[in-house]
Amino acid sequence: MPQFFLNKKLIVLLISIIILVALIGFSLKEKENVSWPEQFVKDTAGFFQQIFHAPAQFIAGSFEDLRNLQKTYEENEKLKARLDEYVQLKGQVQELKNDNEELRAILDKKDDLSKYSPIHATVIGRNPDRWQENIQINKGTHHGVEKNMAVITSKGLIGKVKSTTSLHSTVQLVTSMDPKHRISAQVQIGKNKAFGFIEGYDTKKKRLLLKKIDTDVKVKKGSVVTTSGLGLVFPKGLQIGTVESVKVDQYGLTQTAYVKPFADLGDIENVMVVNPALDKNPDKSEVNVEEGGL
Known part of the structure; x- marks a missing residue:
């Protein structure tokens, strides 16, 4: 019996x-007509392939879109960072350009003030108190700065040295509302001059007040206002501003002119300290009429 089953298995295997x-030979043979079993298998496989193909493609496309979105986000972040750097760099370039122009103007101004040996300084702080509006500069007595010296920018007068230390100084601006604030000034009217005092500041109009001008003098709009030098605190001829309007005082005895400052008093960075005592040709007939030192 075992021999019989052994032979039977061998026969089945053969x-x-x-x-x-x-079957292999039959499948390799080219046929014009496909049998129905083959058609059934192929159609079934094609049907299921079509069903799963679209979702598979959708999922694959979704992952690809996510990768593209992540890549776009990363590129966008890099571009934003570069844009921020560009904006910052542009601001720095503009600031350097402004500083360069201001320093060039100061160098040109030094030629006009060479007889006073001006001291260049940089603003390091500011007190916005309108009654005692001051700025701090990085030069002091060690650099030759002394109390009551005039302080200007390349455009015009901004104030005077109020106090000093060895390395720093406090400058009182012309916009200070200190009642002792007073600057002897003159207005050029053709070949003639009218004299008065810068006393106070109109905060609404943002104009200096040039008071005590004689009513006999006709002050025109656009007339240039400079220091008169009569107080021996400020050198003569430092530019202050231009007249914008004039009004007669309450009792009709004097006039007050509203003066637009040449200097931008809201944006001060580089200044020069001027010592009137170094004037080689001072006017000995001048008298000190600037009360309170300003």
């Missing part, structure tokens, strides 16, 4: 091999 070889 038959299976023959059938397999026949």
